[in-house]
Amino acid sequence: MDNKDLANLIFPNVKGYEYYEKKYPARDLPEGAIVTRFAPSPTGFVHIGSLFQALVAWKVAKQTKGVFFLRVEDTDQKREVENGVSGIVNSLNDFGIIPTEGMTDENNEIGEYGPYKQSLRKDIYQSYAKKLIEEGKAYPCFCTPEILDEIRSNQEKAKERTGYYGKWTRCRNMPMDMAAEKIKNGEAYIIRLKSPGNPDRKIKHKDIIKGNIDFPENDQDIVIIKSDGLPTYHFAHAVDDHLMGTTTVIRADEWVASVPLHLQLFYMLGFKAPKYAHISPIMKMDGESKRKLSKRKDPEAAVSYYKEEGIPKQSVIEYLINIANSNFEIWRKQNPDKSIDEFTLELNKMGVSGALFDMVKLLDVSKTVISKYTAEEVYTAALEWAKEYDSELAKMLSDKEYSLKVLGIERGNVKPRKDIAKWSDIKNIIYYMYDDKFDKNGEFEYQKITDKDEIEQIVNIYFEKYYNENDDKQTWFNKIKDLAEEMGYAREVKEYKANPEAYKGHVGDISTVLRVKLTGRHNTPDLYEIMQVIGKERLLKRI
Numbered sequence: 408m409d410n411k412d413l414a415n416l417i418f419p420n421v422k423g424y425e426y427y428e429k430k431y432p433a434r435d436l437p438e439g440a441i442v443t444r445f446a447p448s449p450t451g452f453v454h455i456g457s458l459f460q461a462l463v464a465w466k467v468a469k470q471t472k473g474v475f476f477l478r479v480e481d482t483d484q485k486r487e488v489e490n491g492v493s494g495i496v497n498s499l500n501d502f503g504i505i506p507t508e509g510m511t512d513e514n515n516e517i518g519e520y521g522p523y524k525q526s527l528r529k530d531i532y533q534s535y536a537k538k539l540i541e542e543g544k545a546y547p548c549f550c551t552p553e554i555l556d557e558i559r560s561n562q563e564k565a566k567e568r569t570g571y572y573g574k575w576t577r578c579r580n581m582p583m584d585m586a587a588e589k590i591k592n593g594e595a596y597i598i599r600l601k602s603p604g605n606p607d608r609k610i611k612h613k614d615i616i617k618g619n620i621d622f623p624e625n626d627q628d629i630v631i632i633k634s635d636g637l638p639t640y641h642f643a644h645a646v647d648d649h650l651m652g653t654t655t656v657i658r659a660d661e662w663v664a665s666v667p668l669h670l671q672l673f674y675m676l677g678f679k680a681p682k683y684a685h686i687s688p689i690m691k692m693d694g695e696s697k698r699k700l701s702k703r704k705d706p707e708a709a710v711s712y713y714k715e716e717g718i719p720k721q722s723v724i725e726y727l728i729n730i731a732n733s734n735f736e737i738w739r740k741q742n743p744d745k746s747i748d749e750f751t752l753e754l755n756k757m758g759v760s761g762a763l764f765d766m767v768k769l770l771d772v773s774k775t776v777i778s779k780y781t782a783e784e785v786y787t788a789a790l791e792w793a794k795e796y797d798s799e800l801a802k803m804l805s806d807k808e809y810s811l812k813v814l815g816i817e818r819g820n821v822k823p824r825k826d827i828a829k830w831s832d833i834k835n836i837i838y839y840m841y842d843d844k845f846d847k848n849g850e851f852e853y854q855k856i857t858d859k860d861e862i863e864q865i866v867n868i869y870f871e872k873y874y875n876e877n878d879d880k881q882t883w884f885n886k887i888k889d890l891a892e893e894m895g896y897a898r899e900v901k902e903y904k905a906n907p908e909a910y911k912g913h914v915g916d917i918s919t920v921l922r923v924k925l926t927g928r929h930n931t932p933d934l935y936e937i938m939q940v941i942g943k944e945r946l947l948k949r950i
């Protein structure tokens with residue numbers, strides 16, 4: 408019996424690998440186009456780090472007129488969760504990351520290079536495993552878990568590396584006739600790679616992000632096909648990335664150590680290896696030290712957190728691009744109104760060490776993003792969020808005409824308001840604009856002017872003598888200055904600062920009294936606009 412006979416015995420009915428080489432031809436794309444992928448396992452919620460990787464891959468593919476596809480690596484079916492694929496697809500969609508090809512839900516896909524779910528590609532993997540067996544580059548292994556435990560125990564006693572390699576292999580040089588007999592007798596087996604590697608030799612590899620790295624060659628005879636006929640991740644990714652035309656693999660740096668094995672697989676299969684870009688993990692300060700964002704400890708690690716909090720997808724994307732390329736912040740300041748599509752993300756400018764996730768910075772970015780929204784855009788997004796997460800806010804926004812006026816205050820100006828970072832902020836920010844929420848008898852903080860009689864006098868004189876709802880903004884403010892002067896306060900702040908002994912205070916103190924009396928707060932958007940929206944009748948009821 409020769410290698411070909413053994414391969415036919417193991418895989419009697421699979422198509423030859425030439426069939427798949429013809430079925431999946433090289434992609435016809437512009438020069439320099441990047442083909443990359445997001446290849447998660449459907450085993451739970453999507454981590455913000457995974458979204459970060461997907462965003463980077465999607466962005467570089469898009470800006471080079473390439474392809475970004477979603478491939479689901481579900482060969483470890485014991486860990487798969489119900490609707491795991493839909494969860495991944497929906498998480499990407501929530502942030503506007505739409506793959507060119509790949510899975511669109513649990514059972515549907517788009518694209519000519521599928522199936523994009525690995526569990527449906529079993530015959531393809533077996534075809535290439537058969538090729539390796541025929542070429543003497545792979546072999547069946549009959550070692551039981553007990554035998555593998557024994558090998559590991561002996562390695563530990565001898566203080567040698569653990570694994571299945573070299574002199575520690577049991578089945579690597581088994582006569583083919585013996586292997587065939589075992590197969591015919593129904594013994595369980597797996598398929599292992601017959602590694603030609605020598606750990607005393609080094610390979611040089613240039614990672615797009617991390618630069619030049621030296622590795623010892625891989626000498627492990629890894630499993631490529633499991634006992635259930637499905638491939639391991641290592642083997643499947645090599646076959647898939649070849650047939651799907653992947654030019655650049657963008658993935659977490661936990662896979663850096665696998666580079667020697669993966670390059671070896673491409674070489675042994677006769678494939679051209681893709682370029683690799685390993686992204687460092689997103690970090691978080693924990694006391695005085697840094698650690699990885701944790702699924703268990705940090706709610707912000709789950710991408711669902713941002714939707715629940717009402718942080719717009721654009722804000723999250725802007726922030727993640729910012730931590731991907733530090734020059735984005737400068738670009739954004741120079742191009743405040745340009746689409747993020749016009750920024751060129753460069754993989755070789757990504758940090759080698761993990762980027763620090765800063766929620767304060769993210770919310771600051773979000774305030775700037777939302778400040779550019781129209782009142783209609785804020786209203787639509789806030790109402791959509793509130794319907795799912797805050798019924799009280801949804802009720803407050805039920806009067807669209809009034810809500811647009813409230814949300815339009817200080818919006819569209821040269822320096823628009825920046826007090827909203829997320830939709831969950833809005834209720835607390837606008838509650839005083841609603842009479843049933845405003846507590847006119849509240850314990851207000853009036854800051855400098857605290858005498859109750861003085862406060863009542865200021866408010867009463869203003870509404871009896873000066874207030875006219877038809878005044879324009881300048882006339883309105885001039886009248887507040889007139890009131891300030893009548894009450895013994897400086898008309899201008901600079902007048903007060905030049906001669907503080909001559910005045911009780913200044914016009915700002917007067918306007919603060921009116922602001923607090925009418926809103927319950929001493930820090931609000933433009934008071935004139937607030938008063939215009941509330942209107943005369945309701946203002947008088949409040950006082």
